[in-house]
Amino acid sequence: MSDPATNPATPEAVFGKEAVAAALADHAAVKGLEAFIVDAKWDRNELTLTVAPESIVEACKAAQASGYNFFEDCTCVDWFPTEPRFQVTYHLLSHKLKQRIRLIARVHGDTPSIPSITSVWPAANFYEREVFDLFGVRFEGHPRLTRIMMPDNWNGHPLRKDYPVEGYR
Structure with missing residues (x-):
């Protein structure tokens, strides 16, 4: 996280911490998801909300009820060797509010x-399969969690940072 004192481009430095906190509190997504938010970050006009993994389905339902009607994508980041190692990221859009979270x-x-969010947004199906295939993150309750890019007999998950790169063609 950047320090407003050293980075004058942060919203906190430009508007002040109180103004940013007020803007977050007034945001439609924050109002609907406040029970699930572990952390929130507003940077470069983008809102990132951290939720507990076990609450992701409920958080997605709350976002949908708040007007976020479009699931854009799901991806993953491997922060190896840091724990928690994986960051699963979901991008959502509200056409009505003209906002992304x-x-x-x-x-x-x-x-x-x-947990899989395919019960909320069926379009998450292939994205979750891709994250499973390349990172090895299992999506519990997914209707058909199988490999989508690599052959079925492939060993390992090639986008993990500790994946061995020697000996493969």
């Missing part, structure tokens, strides 16, 4: 698992 959930690396 980013929901992130941090998942531990020993047995990475998070």
Whole structure:
């Protein structure tokens, strides 16, 4: 997280911490998701809300009820060797509000698992399969969690930072 004293481009430095906190409190997504938010960050006119992995389905339902009607994508970041190792990121859009939000959930690396949001947004199906295939994060309750890019007999998950790159063609 950047320090407003050293980075004058942060919203806190330009508007003040109180103004940013007030803007966050007044944001439609924050109002609907306040029960699930672990952390919030407003940077470069983008809102990122961190939620607990076990609450992701409820958070997505709350975002949908708040007017975020479009699921854009789901992706993952491997922060190896840091724990929690994986950051699963969801981008949501509200056509009515003309706003985007980013929901992130941090998942531990020993047995990475998070509930599937395909019951809320069926379009998450292939994105979750891709994250499973390339990072090894399991989406519990997914209707068909199988590999989508790599061959079915492939060992490992190639976008993990500790994936061995020697010996593959």
